[in-house]
Amino acid sequence: MKRNLKLIALALLFSVASCSFTTKSFEDTDKDKILLDLISYVLSRGHYNAKEINDEFSQAVFDDYIDALDPYRRFFYKRDIDEFQKYKYEIDDAIRDKDLSFFNLTYERLKQRTHEAQAIQQEILTAPFDFNQDEDLNTEYEKSPFAKNKRELRDRWRKQLKLNALSAYFDKKNDEEASLDEKDSKIESLKETFSDKELELKSRQEVTDNTKEFFEFTNELERKDYFSIFLNAIVEGFDPHTYYFAPVEKDRFDTQMSGQFQGIGARLQKKNGEIRVTDIISGGPAWRSEQLKEGDVILKVKQEDEKDALNVVGMRLEDAIEFIKGPKGTKVTLSVKTKLDGSTKNITIERDIVELEEVYARSAKVVKDGRKYGLINLPKFYFDMQNYKEKNAAKDVKREVERLKREGVEGLVIDLRNNGGGSLKTVVDIAGLFIRQGPVVQVAGNGDEPEVLEDLDPSIVWDGPLVILVNEISASASEILAAAMQDYERAIIIGGKQTYGKGTVQNVVDLNPWLRNNQYGDLGALKVTTQKFYRVNGGSTQLEGVKSDVVVADRFKYVDIGERDQKNPLPWDKIAPADYKKWDGNINLKQTIKKSNARMSKNEHLKLIDEYAKWIKERRDDNIWSLQYEKYKERIETSEAFAKKFDAIDEYDSNLEYNSLPYEQRLFKTDTILKEKRNRWHKSLAKDVYVEEALNVLKDLKSSNIRNKLATLRD
Numbered sequence: 001m002k003r004n005l006k007l008i009a010l011a012l013l014f015s016v017a018s019c020s021f022t023t024k025s026f027e028d029t030d031k032d033k034i035l036l037d038l039i040s041y042v043l044s045r046g047h048y049n050a051k052e053i054n055d056e057f058s059q060a061v062f063d064d065y066i067d068a069l070d071p072y073r074r075f076f077y078k079r080d081i082d083e084f085q086k087y088k089y090e091i092d093d094a095i096r097d098k099d100l101s102f103f104n105l106t107y108e109r110l111k112q113r114t115h116e117a118q119a120i121q122q123e124i125l126t127a128p129f130d131f132n133q134d135e136d137l138n139t140e141y142e143k144s145p146f147a148k149n150k151r152e153l154r155d156r157w158r159k160q161l162k163l164n165a166l167s168a169y170f171d172k173k174n175d176e177e178a179s180l181d182e183k184d185s186k187i188e189s190l191k192e193t194f195s196d197k198e199l200e201l202k203s204r205q206e207v208t209d210n211t212k213e214f215f216e217f218t219n220e221l222e223r224k225d226y227f228s229i230f231l232n233a234i235v236e237g238f239d240p241h242t243y244y245f246a247p248v249e250k251d252r253f254d255t256q257m258s259g260q261f262q263g264i265g266a267r268l269q270k271k272n273g274e275i276r277v278t279d280i281i282s283g284g285p286a287w288r289s290e291q292l293k294e295g296d297v298i299l300k301v302k303q304e305d306e307k308d309a310l311n312v313v314g315m316r317l318e319d320a321i322e323f324i325k326g327p328k329g330t331k332v333t334l335s336v337k338t339k340l341d342g343s344t345k346n347i348t349i350e351r352d353i354v355e356l357e358e359v360y361a362r363s364a365k366v367v368k369d370g371r372k373y374g375l376i377n378l379p380k381f382y383f384d385m386q387n388y389k390e391k392n393a394a395k396d397v398k399r400e401v402e403r404l405k406r407e408g409v410e411g412l413v414i415d416l417r418n419n420g421g422g423s424l425k426t427v428v429d430i431a432g433l434f435i436r437q438g439p440v441v442q443v444a445g446n447g448d449e450p451e452v453l454e455d456l457d458p459s460i461v462w463d464g465p466l467v468i469l470v471n472e473i474s475a476s477a478s479e480i481l482a483a484a485m486q487d488y489e490r491a492i493i494i495g496g497k498q499t500y501g502k503g504t505v506q507n508v509v510d511l512n513p514w515l516r517n518n519q520y521g522d523l524g525a526l527k528v529t530t531q532k533f534y535r536v537n538g539g540s541t542q543l544e545g546v547k548s549d550v551v552v553a554d555r556f557k558y559v560d561i562g563e564r565d566q567k568n569p570l571p572w573d574k575i576a577p578a579d580y581k582k583w584d585g586n587i588n589l590k591q592t593i594k595k596s597n598a599r600m601s602k603n604e605h606l607k608l609i610d611e612y613a614k615w616i617k618e619r620r621d622d623n624i625w626s627l628q629y630e631k632y633k634e635r636i637e638t639s640e641a642f643a644k645k646f647d648a649i650d651e652y653d654s655n656l657e658y659n660s661l662p663y664e665q666r667l668f669k670t671d672t673i674l675k676e677k678r679n680r681w682h683k684s685l686a687k688d689v690y691v692e693e694a695l696n697v698l699k700d701l702k703s704s705n706i707r708n709k710l711a712t713l714r715d
């Protein structure tokens with residue numbers, strides 16, 4: 001069967017919920033075996049570059065799975081790994097035969113070793129640490145061999161716990177010494193001082209509390225959680241972006257993609273067995289009710305159609321959240337212990353759609369050298385998975401552009417830094433705001449003819465000067481937009497040497513419709529790499545990313561974080577260019593880029609950022625930590641002294657004033673949280689040298705446009 005037909009079959013799954021598009025029968029009494037069989041089947045028929053599941057594949061899965069289970073080498077012994085080794089080249093056979101022997105063995109052994117490790121760390125933390133002993137710890141854990149015996153494993157735990165305690169001890173010691181240096185005797189008399197012995201005890205207790213929380217979380221993980229790890233070791237063997245979503249993870253993914261969910265609008269955390277409110281989301285139901293507060297503890301949850309409340313104390317956080325969330329319009333009653341006075345009260349909240357404002361497009365205006373400019377920050381190419389027309393990034397960006405135009409801005413900056421991508425349709429729609437009709441991106445399955453995704457709307461929302469900001473974390477849809485604007489010569493791209501380099505397309509396949517009679521509950525979903533995308537000029541962004549027109553130093557410059565640094569990424573290639581016409585805007589891009597690069601090469605602030613980026617790289621590569629107090633102190637103080645020269649990075653100020661648009665200023669009258677968020681954002685923009693240079697480029701583009709128009713008139 002041709003690859004494009006396979007993709008059509010996969011696409012059909014999104015709209016069908018009651019039948020299967022295959023003659024293969026998935027019948028087994030074991031849900032895990034069903035998942036293993038189903039996922040391997042979908043991958044073999046739907047993945048862009050379906051690999052042969054053989055001994056070589058098995059070896060890679062084995063190594064990745066063990067690394068995922070015990071990345072810090074503090075649970076398994078070498079003899080455990082030796083025992084597991086007999087399955088190293090048999091995982092391919094196990095997948096075919098739906099044999100879970102390897103997973104069962106590793107799961108049961110990890111539970112046993114976790115219980116043993118918990119006892120080890122509890123015993124270690126009962127005795128004081130000797131911070132005068134000269135020893136060290138290599139924190140490059142993944143390259144460490146597994147412990148040969150209990151003595152070696154215990155010593156590994158001891159050193160890690162000692163480093164954690166030493167860090168806390170150093171901080172407390174510093175605070176203590178600072179208090180003794182107070183010259184004001186009145187203040188000094190109020191200070192409580194502690195001996196080194198007491199400080200060590202307090203530091204050790206802090207580590208004890210943190211470690212207890214770690215094991216509480218670990219002990220709550222269930223078999224299904226570890227089976228998801230096993231499945232992902234398999235599916236990620238195809239490429240870094242193919243991923244299995246367990247049902248809870250699928251809900252999180254949907255929330256990230258849409259920027260919204262249905263519930264009460266509170267972020268929760270489990271601590272010491274309690275479900276605690278850590279944040280109230282601005283604009284959500286809990287925020288509007290003004291009853292639930294940060295720090296409150298949720299004790300019970302009662303649905304409006306149920307008589308009795310459910311006790312959630314000690315419950316897994318994920319399970320408690322499932323009871324608290326619910327459809328818009330339904331009510332939930334929470335029994336809450338208040339942070340204020342410890343009293344208990346019942347709070348009834350009507351659930352609603354909660355929007356994560358930090359995910360959505362936001363805009364600001366600024367005046368520089370007498371000219372108005374607009375900036376739109378887009379954290380993600382989001383969309384409502386149920387109703388694209390109702391909510392999507394393109395619709396919101398268009399609205400912000402129109403609002404900025406009404407404010408009379410002369411140039412526009414689109415900030416895509418740290419934007420990891422999102423909807424392919426959304427990026428095509430956004431590109432269409434800035435060009436006339438034409439292709440935006442090409443997509444192709446393996447061996448298929450490329451499909452050209454075009455902007456079919458001849459209207460242009462913004463035809464003025466345009467700059468796009470990117471960095472090494474700008475990926476996928478961000479790269480599509482930046483590449484299209486660069487190929488059309490529509491905008492100038494400012495950022496690091498290159499963007500992330502993710503040139504692949506994924507589809508999320510609901511696994512439930514594949515079963516005719518699903519008696520296993522929600523099976524989750526599989527995110528599958530099905531295509532590659534290509535620039536309109538025919539090049540791929542895979543591995544290479546988008547090269548900036550104006551290259552500026554940033555903190556990620558020397559850190560390995562791109563697609564090229566991932567395991568088994570798909571290769572770079574190219575196809576024939578699409579038929580497109582470059583932008584004719586009477587601007588001199590080359591001259592503007594040349595002027596900007598000249599400014600950046602002389603910018604002392606950027607030179608300091610480049611030096612800082614090198615320093616970060618050096619620190620990341622220095623993995624040997626002394627556990628002797630004086631040596632540890634010397635390292636930290638030397639590092640802090642050297643870091644002081646980089647304080648100027650955060651102290652930089654362009655002296656530009658950024659402001660929200662009128663519609664947001666009206667919201668500030670009732671939403672003080674939003675006002676505070678915007679104030680913090682505006683302050684950060686004023687300290688942002690990259691945004692300042694983007695405004696300089698807009699000014700040059702505008703001047704170039706005027707000069708060229710005048711020259712045309714003279715001609």
